[in-house]
Each structure stands twice: as C-alpha cells, then as structure tokens.
Amino acid sequence: MTRTRSQSTSRVAPRQPPVWLRPTSPKRPLPVLDKMPREVVRGQVLALRNAGLSYNKIATQLHLPRSTVISITQRFSGRATTSDSPRPGRPSKLKSFHRNNIVAQILLDESDTAPEVAATMRTLSKVRVSPCTIRRVLHGAGLVNGAKVKKALLKETHKERRLAFALAHQHWTVDDWLRVVFSDETALYLYRNNNGGRVWRLVGETLTDRCVQGTVKFGGGHINVWGAISRFGISLFCEVGDVMNGDTYLSVLESELLASIRVWNNKNEMIFMHDNAPCHKRKDVAKWFETNQITVLDWPANSPDLNPIENAWNMVKNKIYQEREIKSKAALWERFQAVYEEVLTPEVCRDLISSMPRRIQAVIDANGGYTKY
Numbered sequence: 539m540t541r542t543r544s545q546s547t548s549r550v551a552p553r554q555p556p557v558w559l560r561p562t563s564p565k566r567p568l569p570v571l572d573k574m575p576r577e578v579v580r581g582q583v584l585a586l587r588n589a590g591l592s593y594n595k596i597a598t599q600l601h602l603p604r605s606t607v608i609s610i611t612q613r614f615s616g617r618a619t620t621s622d623s624p625r626p627g628r629p630s631k632l633k634s635f636h637r638n639n640i641v642a643q644i645l646l647d648e649s650d651t652a653p654e655v656a657a658t659m660r661t662l663s664k665v666r667v668s669p670c671t672i673r674r675v676l677h678g679a680g681l682v683n684g685a686k687v688k689k690a691l692l693k694e695t696h697k698e699r700r701l702a703f704a705l706a707h708q709h710w711t712v713d714d715w716l717r718v719v720f721s722d723e724t725a726l727y728l729y730r731n732n733n734g735g736r737v738w739r740l741v742g743e744t745l746t747d748r749c750v751q752g753t754v755k756f757g758g759g760h761i762n763v764w765g766a767i768s769r770f771g772i773s774l775f776c777e778v779g780d781v782m783n784g785d786t787y788l789s790v791l792e793s794e795l796l797a798s799i800r801v802w803n804n805k806n807e808m809i810f811m812h813d814n815a816p817c818h819k820r821k822d823v824a825k826w827f828e829t830n831q832i833t834v835l836d837w838p839a840n841s842p843d844l845n846p847i848e849n850a851w852n853m854v855k856n857k858i859y860q861e862r863e864i865k866s867k868a869a870l871w872e873r874f875q876a877v878y879e880e881v882l883t884p885e886v887c888r889d890l891i892s893s894m895p896r897r898i899q900a901v902i903d904a905n906g907g908y909t910k911y
Contacts, residue, residue: 580620690840699838701906715894721766771884784820811835843911846890
C-alpha cells in the first residue's frame with residue numbers, strides 16, 4: 539500500500555524550539571547554582587562524575603547544560619583544584635591592601651579625585667599608578683563618578699532638629715497636613731542658568747552661536763515673589779522688593795495672608811508654615827501671628843526638602859522658561875501671573891502636600907540627613 543504525502547508527513551514530530559527559547563517547566567525549580575561560587579559547582583560536577591553518574595543525569599540533577607558538564611569534566615579531571623589558572627601577563631602593582639586603601643580614601647573623604655588618590659599613593663605607599671588605574675579600582679569596587687547633588691548644608695545640629703521634627707510628626711495623616719499653608723519666597727530671573735548644557739558639535743566647532751551658552755551678570759535682573767500653597771491651591775502670592783525684611787513681611791501678611799484666610803471655614807483649623815529666615819523670626823512678626831490667633835508650625839532650619847512649595851516653584855519656573863526670551867521684569871511678572879494658576883491647580887497642590895508623610899519618613903530613615911526630595 540502506497541502512503542499518501544499527508545500520511546507520511548503527519549507522523550513527523552513537530553520541530554522543537556531551541557533550548558534557550560523553551561519556557562521553564564513549572565514543575566522544575568529554577569537553578570540556584572548561579573548563586574554559588576563556580577569552584578563549588580565544578581566540584582559538585584566532578585564528585586557526581588566520579589560517583590559514576592552519566593553526563594545527562596548530572597546535567598538534570600544540577601540544572602546545567604550537558605555541554606557545561608562535559609566541559610567541566612574534561613577541563614578539571616585529574617587536577618588538584620577547580621579554581622581558574624592564573625591569568626598570563628604582568629601582575630598588578632596593587633595588592634589587596636592597596637586597593638582597600640584607595641577605596642577608603644574616597645569613602646572617608648580624604649581625597650575627591652583619582653589624581654589626588656594617585657598622588658597620595660605615590661607619597662605614602664611609594665606606589666606609582668596612573669589616575670586611570672585608580673578609576674578602574676574604584677569601578678571594580680562598585681563606585682561610580684557623578685556630580686555632587688546640591689542641597690542645603692546640614693550640620694549635626696540641623697540633623698538633630700530635623701529628626702526631632704520628623705519624629706514629632708510621624709503620625710500625622712494626610713488630612714493633618716492638608717490643614718497646613720506652606721509659604722516661601724523665590725527669585726525669578728530674566729535668564730535662567732542651565733549650567734551651559736550639552737551640544738553635539740563638529741570637530742573644531744566651539745565658538746559658533748549654537749555652541750555657546752551666553753551668560754549675564756546677576757541673571758540679567760530678577761523679581762522676588764512670595765507665595766503660599768494650601769489644599770485650595772496657590773492661595774496667595776505677591777511681588778516683593780529686592781530684599782524681604784521684617785517690615786515688608788508684615789505688610790505681606792496683612793495684605794495677603796489675612797485675605798486668603800477667608801477660604802477656610804474655620805480659621806482655627808489652619809496651620810501656617812514659614813522657614814527660619816531672619817525676617818520670619820522677628821519678635822513683632824511672632825506677635826502678629828499671636829494677635830491674629832494663627833498657629834505657626836515650628837519648622838526645622840535648612841529643610842527645603844520638607845517644604846512641598848519648593849516643588850511648586852520648580853513647576854512654575856519650568857513653565858515660565860519654556861519661552862526663550864523674556865525681555866523685562868514686567869514681562870516676567872506678567873508671565874508668572876499667567877502661568878501659576880495654570881500649573882498649580884488645587885489638585886496639584888493637594889498632591890504635593892499629600893507627600894508630607896513620605897517626606898517625614900524619609901527624614902527618619904536618613905536619621906535627619908539628606909533625602910531625595
């Protein structure tokens with residue numbers, strides 16, 4: 539009987555995908571040997587092979603490819619060790635204690651740069667190595683190079699007060715923080731300094747207009763703005779003079795803060811926050827809050843990361859500077875007025891204030907130190 543084409547092809551086993559594309563069987567545990575030192579894995583392969591197991595059984599038991607089992611057996615059978623052979627080439631000048639010393643210099647702030655570490659090694663350890671070698675050692679220790687993050691300077695007294703503040707308010711809920719009006723001053727410059735930025739340029743092309751970031755003294759002029767945010771949005775703002783002194787601050791409180799309090803059904807539920815600027819700590823300013831029966835939050839010094847209005851200012855500034863040219867202070871002020879209500883909606887302000895429990899926890903986790911905010 540002659541087989542038809544369909545009969546002959548129907549018995550052909552379907553082609554299996556390559557091993558590395560096949561899904562892992564849920565009944566087969568994932569291998570844990572990748573967490574073991576390679577010498578241990580090699581020793582287990584040789585022990586099972588000496589016990590008489592076949593390559594296939596060893597591969598199945600240890601969850602290794604059969605080719606790996608064969609390679610280990612052929613390479614290390616009859617050898618006294620399962621460690622790799624020494625690499626060829628000139629041995630390194632640096633011993634383990636040299637490498638530890640290099641890493642310690644960086645981590646203990648004894649040196650900041652690779653050339654400084656190299657100079658110290660030449661002086662103290664009498665070992666001449668290049669800055670490139672220092673960088674390789676640091677990379678091998680898991681260190682990476684990057685620009686220092688700019689933060690308000692924190693001394694030990696600042697950290698202690700920040701931690702005390704965070705511990706005192708760690709049980710405040712989002713609803714508790716939504717009672718707070720967060721205030722701050724900021725400066726808006728006609729020209730924003732973006733630290734030069736980066737540009738793709740041709741070889742030798744350095745001084746064309748597109749490759750130069752122009753700078754102006756003092757930002758080309760600026761205006762100072764005082765404002766506050768609450769759960770109702772940005773509740774008040776005003777332009778202030780070049781310097782915010784106590785008299786100016788009292789005038790702002792009288793004209794702006796008292797007017798904004800009207801949105802609160804109960805003034806007694808509102809808590810006011812301002813930082814520790816000298817004009818905020820004057821006795822007549824404290825007397826003004828006492829006279830008007832406004833509770834003031836005792837704020838730790840040098841803690842802009844705890845104040846959500848800092849993020850609000852950044853959002854406004856990013857929107858303002860999307861326009862490349864603002865030619866006058868009047869135009870800058872007009873631009874600010876057009877932007878702030880668009881950006882700082884009540885929903886955005888509530889979201890910013892709702893981050894306070896996370897900020898408080900971050901300070902506690904950092905033991906009063908720097909946080910990501």
